[in-house]
Amino acid sequence: MSSDDAPQGRDMTLPEWLSSRVVADFANDGILTCPAEAPLEEVAWMMVENRVHALVVADGADEGQVISDADLIAAADSGHFDELAARDVAGTEAVGVGRDDTLMRATQLLAEHGVTHLVVRDGEGRPTGILSTLDVARAISRR
Template sequence: MRTAVKDVMTRRVTTVREHTPFREIAEVLVANGISATPVVDGDDRVVGVVSEGDLMRKEEFREQYSGESYRPSWRSRLRWWKAGQHAEGARKAAGNTAAGLMDAPAVTVSPFASISRAARLMDEHGVKRLVVVDDQGRAAGIVSRRDLLKMYLRDDDEIRRRVVEGIPSHARWDDRYGIIVEVRDGIVTLSGQADRRSEAMAAVRTAGRVEGVVDVRRELTWREDDLVTLPVTWDRP
């Protein structure tokens, strides 16, 4: 069974409204020990996310907006230009409510999505967390990078069981005959002798797809190479 986002997400979600003022957002983040919170509309649907980084824009631009000669650091300006966000910093610095501070639309994921899907979304959008929403677009939880790492804390025996259960029913995977499965610190070692090379390769692929597997070491042999590649011949003109 594949692990879904709902199995690892944090279910307790603290939200703010679009009209929530700056100071109240800061209080929510500090009081709850969180770095970001979803922003919801009047129907409780998620419309954006506001983070502590968004709030810090105001402090970074404070002197500039006080009429003084402050300019953001060269490194900050370069980062914003690369991300296409050179105007975003100024916008957020001027914001006084969640609506003016948040990133919108929020990057969301279904509670039934796989954790692999969640990881891809985080990578694609360059975010550290996703808002988990139900089919009505309302917040059901938060899933972070740290939550996704939980799958690597599985017991070695549990990982081995999942590897063995995932193999084709006709293959032999046991410690007496066929392919031997051993797991230590999340690293799967496949040894022994399979009937066919295709079976051995299928075993390696299966083990590699199991959540929580750090690496797969192949120490397999086979009796028959049924994946022999025929030589390519070229017709001469």
């Protein structure tokens, strides 16, 4: 069932509703990346400038980690903020979810991996966007 054909949210339980909606309808399109060697001050600036809470750390063709604002706060607390680069503090492996996967699957991945952001991938595995816990909460609040 496509999201357009699904019954209205209040007619279903939350798990039913999450299972009837696809990630592509709620994810942010486009991937914001930072170089692995980027100084943390630059990473912070990129997050603020783009109004996001996380970036994908790009190390060549590999998009293997996500750096979040929480990672920046932890680095600031370490006393070594100015000496560190994105690759040094990126806290979580980039967990992927398919564009056509359900929001239920996305919530399961978020919970299983203890992450706040998923890299959304197309059918060929290419990254196409980001889905955050805030995106899921926003979707739930509007069902």
